[in-house]
Amino acid sequence: MNPDLYIVRKVNEATSVSRKASLFMDLVTRYGHWAFVIYGLLLWFAPGEGRKARRLCCVLSFAGVVVASLLSFAIGRVWRRRRPFVCDWRIWNFTGHKANASFPSNHTMNGAIVVMELFRMHMPGAQLLAAFAGLLAFSRIFAGVHYPTDLLGGVAIAGLVHRLIHAAPFAAALAALANFGSTVSDWVFSRK
Numbered sequence: 001m002n003p004d005l006y007i008v009r010k011v012n013e014a015t016s017v018s019r020k021a022s023l024f025m026d027l028v029t030r031y032g033h034w035a036f037v038i039y040g041l042l043l044w045f046a047p048g049e050g051r052k053a054r055r056l057c058c059v060l061s062f063a064g065v066v067v068a069s070l071l072s073f074a075i076g077r078v079w080r081r082r083r084p085f086v087c088d089w090r091i092w093n094f095t096g097h098k099a100n101a102s103f104p105s106n107h108t109m110n111g112a113i114v115v116m117e118l119f120r121m122h123m124p125g126a127q128l129l130a131a132f133a134g135l136l137a138f139s140r141i142f143a144g145v146h147y148p149t150d151l152l153g154g155v156a157i158a159g160l161v162h163r164l165i166h167a168a169p170f171a172a173a174l175a176a177l178a179n180f181g182s183t184v185s186d187w188v189f190s191r192k
Helices: 003-016 019-031 033-045 051-078 106-120 126-142 148-165 168-190
Strands: none
Touching (some): 003 019, 003 126, 019 126, 033 051, 033 126, 051 106, 106 148, 126 148
């Protein structure tokens, strides 16, 4: 048997052990990505020292997510890996996820990109968001919608995109964009 599929099946079997744990993991897998959006908004709008660096972190994270998502979309068009719940009838897809391409895990990939940027720029709460990104990634296996190698692929793509975003020409352009966005944001929200 495929070890990747076997791991998903064994983890997914835990859904029958605890109704509360299953409900919690369902919430994490469906809505966990919103934690990153809310954190980004807090970083952007928080007053005080370091606002310019926090806003640059937001722009770099967002740019990374956009580039990685485009790359993921292209991979999904070329290689349509079937999801675990499609390959094994014993795996319960309790989230009702569509049977689209499984590789890579976009939730894992995007969470990893944001966390890499938070650590690179020494943002507050980076450790907490890293732990939550790990939980979000695990929830995708628990829900039966991704293989462990989908998660690993997502992290690998995140690492490559993170390096690309920080290449000299891109970093300068994104810094200028962050500066412009910061100026516009300050102007819009300071008007009475």
